[in-house]
Ligand code: SF4
């Protein structure tokens with residue numbers, strides 16, 4: 001899968017898995033359309049329909065600046081998040097729900 005460096009510097013694979021598994025995060029009741037997929041996720045394009053206004057939790061750079069900038073380096077935070085990406089992808093594959101974009 002192609003990896004692209006987003007404007008915030010996070011090497012996202014645009015797999016969309018995180019947006020298809022919002023039931024795994026603690027604010028899921030506000031985003032889950034009922035099957036774990038975010039209400040803002042567009043299946044046809046595999047993208048977020050509110051990307052510019054997405055919640056802080058979905059915005060890794062904003063989340064880092066607000067909660068982790070004084071705790072760890074950006075590169076360490078990216079590595080931690082990439083581990084979460086891999087965990088979500090593994091879970092999705094095991095559950096057969098990985099259709100393949102986006103965070
Ligand atoms: S980035 Fe957009 S589609 Fe993905 S979980 Fe956040 S709000 Fe939903």
Ligand code: SF4
Nearest residue numbers: 013016018085102103
């Ligand atoms: S899980 Fe989300 S943030 Fe991670 S690579 Fe896939 S689309 Fe990007």
